[in-house]
Amino acid sequence: MNWIWSNADYIWDKTLVHLALSVPPVVLAFVISLPIGWLANRYRVSRGILTVAGLFYAIPSLPLFVVLPAIVGTSLRSPVNIVIGLTLYGVALMVRSVADALGAVEVDVRQSATAVGYSSWQRFWRVEFPLAGPVMLAGLRVVVVSTVSLATVGGVLGVNGLGLLFIDGFQRDIPEEILAGIVITIVMALVLDALLVLLGRALMPWNRPGGASRASSRRSSTRSDATGASSALTPRREAVGS
Amino acid sequence: MNFFAEAFAFIGDGSSWAGPNGIPTRLGEHLWYSVVAVALASVVAVPVGFAIGHTGKGRAIAVAVSGGARALPTFGVITLIAGLVGIGLTAPMTAFVILAIPSVLAGAYAGFEAVDRSTVDAARAVGMTEWQIVTRVEVPLGLPLLIGGIRSAVLQVVATATLATIVGSGGLGSYIIIGLRANDYGRMLAGSILVIVLAVALEAVFSVVQRLVVPAGVTAGRPTDSRARVSRRAPGTATPLQEEGTQ
Numbered sequence: 253m254n255w256i257w258s259n260a261d262y263i264w265d266k267t268l269v270h271l272a273l274s275v276p277p278v279v280l281a282f283v284i285s286l287p288i289g290w291l292a293n294r295y296r297v298s299r300g301i302l303t304v305a306g307l308f309y310a311i312p313s314l315p316l317f318v319v320l321p322a323i324v325g326t327s328l329r330s331p332v333n334i335v336i337g338l339t340l341y342g343v344a345l346m347v348r349s350v351a352d353a354l355g356a357v358e359v360d361v362r363q364s365a366t367a368v369g370y371s372s373w374q375r376f377w378r379v380e381f382p383l384a385g386p387v388m389l390a391g392l393r394v395v396v397v398s399t400v401s402l403a404t405v406g407g408v409l410g411v412n413g414l415g416l417l418f419i420d421g422f423q424r425d426i427p428e429e430i431l432a433g434i435v436i437t438i439v440m441a442l443v444l445d446a447l448l449v450l451l452g453r454a455l456m457p458w459n460r461p462g463g464a465s466r467a468s469s470r471r472s473s474t475r476s477d478a479t480g481a482s483s484a485l486t487p488r489r490e491a492v493g494s
Numbered sequence: 495m496n497f498f499a500e501a502f503a504f505i506g507d508g509s510s511w512a513g514p515n516g517i518p519t520r521l522g523e524h525l526w527y528s529v530v531a532v533a534l535a536s537v538v539a540v541p542v543g544f545a546i547g548h549t550g551k552g553r554a555i556a557v558a559v560s561g562g563a564r565a566l567p568t569f570g571v572i573t574l575i576a577g578l579v580g581i582g583l584t585a586p587m588t589a590f591v592i593l594a595i596p597s598v599l600a601g602a603y604a605g606f607e608a609v610d611r612s613t614v615d616a617a618r619a620v621g622m623t624e625w626q627i628v629t630r631v632e633v634p635l636g637l638p639l640l641i642g643g644i645r646s647a648v649l650q651v652v653a654t655a656t657l658a659t660i661v662g663s664g665g666l667g668s669y670i671i672i673g674l675r676a677n678d679y680g681r682m683l684a685g686s687i688l689v690i691v692l693a694v695a696l697e698a699v700f701s702v703v704q705r706l707v708v709p710a711g712v713t714a715g716r717p718t719d720s721r722a723r724v725s726r727r728a729p730g731t732a733t734p735l736q737e738e739g740t741q
Contacts, residue, residue, distance in 0.1 A: 310697035312653030315686030318670055322497040322683055397564045404567040408657065409674065415569060422573035422661070430577060434570040441565035 255428040263417070267436055270413040274400045274440070277335050281342025281395055282388075288343065289350025290376070302348050309344040313337065313405045334406040334413075341402060342395045349391020353384035386459045389452040393445050400441040404433070414440075500680030501687055510684075515668070517688065524665040524692065527658065528651045531590030532598070535647060539595045540640070543602020547636065548628055556603050563596035568654045576661035586658035593654055594647040601643015605636025637707045645700035652693050666692065 256263065292301040316337050320326065326333040357380050365379040366372075407415020414433045421429030452459070504510055511517050546552045571592060576585035609632050617631045656667035669685025672678070 307694060307697055310649050310693045311690050312649075312656050312693055314653075314656045314667065314670060315689040318682050318686040319690070322679075328679070394564065401565055401567045404569050405657070408569065408660065408671075414567075418567070418570045418573040419660075422577055425577060427574060427577045430570055430574040434567055434574065437567045437570065438562075438565045 255426055256432050259429075263432055263436070266412070266414050266417060266433075267440070270400075270403060270415075270437075271440065273331055273334055273406065273411075273413050274338070274396075274403045274444070277338035277342050277399050277403075278392070278396045278444075280335075280339045281346050281399075282392055284339070285343045285346035285350050289347045290354060292347060293351040293354040299351075302351060305344040305347045309341060313341070313402050314408055316340070317406060317409060329410045331406070331411055331413075334403060334411050338399050338402060342399060345395050345398070346388075346391050349388055349394075350384070353387035353391070354380055356387060357383045382456065385452070385456045389448065389456075393448050396444045396448060397441040400444060401437060404437055497679060497683055501683035504680055504684040505687070520664060520666050520668060521688070521692070523663075524652065524655050524667075524689075527586065527590060527655045527663075527665060528648055531587060531651045532594050532644060532647050534587075534591045535594035536598050536644065538591075539598035540602050543599045543640075543643075544606060544628065544633070546599075547603035547606020548624075548632060553603070553607075556599055560596040560600035563593070566593070568593055568650075569657050572654065572657055572661055581662040583663050585661050586655070586663050590651045590654060590658075594651050597647035597650060598640075598643045601640045601646075602636070604643070605639035606632045608639055609635045634709045635712065637709070638704050641700065641704045641707055645697070645704065648696055648700070649693060652689070652696060656689050 288301060291298045317333060318328070320333050320337055321328050321330075324333075324336060326336070361379060361383065362375065365375045370378065403413055404415035404418065406413055407417070407419050410416075410419075414437050417429050417433030421427065421433065505517070513519070543556065546556050568589070572586055572589040575589050579585050579588070613635070614627060614631060617627045622630065655665045656670065658665050659667040659671045666685055666689045669688070670682045673680070673682030673685065
């Protein structure tokens with residue numbers, strides 16, 4: 253424990269760097285996967301995108317971080333390299349969530365929106381996107397947790413972040429250092445995950461637990477059942493992931 | 495692009511294929527670790543997962559374990575255990591088993607959970623014992639999801655085995671680490687390409703296996719679905735990897 257207290261500044265510094273390494277890929281992955289996920293859901297032929305994304309996710313992280321510099325020309329120890337790699341993983345995960353989420357929006361709802369005069373652009377942003385929110389949020393939560401954890405692999409290559417605590421702790425035989433790295437990584441993942449949940453509640457008040465009971469008309473309760481069913485499905489799917 | 499030329503020259507070079515540091519040896523180690531670790535993890539996780547899936551008890555724990563495992567930095571776990579038990583095979587193997595358990599567990603219980611309750615009730619109604627329900631109804635119907643869990647465990651371990659060489663136990667990752675220390679990027683790239691090919695090949699094999707283990711009765715019942723539905727389900731079963739081995 254002594255080691256941790258006397259090196260608190262060092263650990264804090266690594267934590268902040270790690271945070272800066274983990275957050276941009278999550279934001280980028282979400283933005284990039286929106287159009288791709290929409291495409292994968294919209295046209296049957298483009299469902300193949302999901303297979304490619306699944307296959308891409310099979311690529312182990314360290315080899316990906318090694319191969320990327322040869323393709324995009326970054327330096328091997330550059331944080332940009334790690335951010336690009338993590339963004340690609342995030343997109344690979346998120347594209348399916350977006351496609352599934354948009355696919356779960358009921359046809360009736362979409363057609364009603366068209367019937368009352370929404371253009372397809374308006375319909376997407378005002379009807380489909382909000383209704384797809386809960387399922388996309390579930391996907392994004394998986395992305396944020398795995399991103400924080402995967403970012404430590406950069407430490408193998410010497411990229412600054414919590415991963416350096418593992419290498420350094422192993423080489424200098426300081427188990428406390430490694431343990432501190434593991435605990436902080438997990439805590440950071442859980443905190444960011446909790447922040448996403450809070451953000452989701454703020455942006456999607458209709459999805460609040462218990463909100464369904466307030467719905468009086470039969471129609472809205474059916475709808476919340478539908479969203480409930482799809483979001484109940486999603487955790488089960490993701491649970492099998494590791 | 496000349497880096498890739500260098501990497502392929504290394505892979506193509508006859509001397510890379512011989513001796514204790516040769517590609518076949520390293521590939522063998524890599525595969526061996528992965529198979530043994532997932533087998534050991536399955537011995538523990540499959541019965542527990544089946545028990546949770548069948549009784550519905552302990553589900554919250556299983557969800558917490560499989561969800562929480564995602565946050566666990568694998569690289570940290572390996573170095574921590576290696577620091578405690580010393581360099582050698584014990585450390586990485588222990589880490590691999592720990593890392594493989596959540597995926598297999600989740601696959602096992604999710605497979606049981608995905609079985610329609612009315613199917614189970616029907617089995618009970620025609621007089622099957624609980625044991626028969628498990629072995630003849632729930633296991634076959636849940637098998638695709640269990641295979642999906644094993645698939646993500648294998649991929650997880652194949653990925654993590656790349657890091658095992660840091661604590662001194664070979665595998666294909668050794669080319670990456672040796673290359674890193676010797677500033678030989680071509681060699682690092684060669685090692686990375688080999689691991690990627692291995693992982694993608696395993697992923698492809700598993701996706702075929704997963705489709706083959708769907709019981710005939712289940713596929714026979716599907717043609718009543720509309721075409722759109724079928725095509726939507728197909729990718730679901732085909733790429734469980736989605737959320738790091740979804741489904």
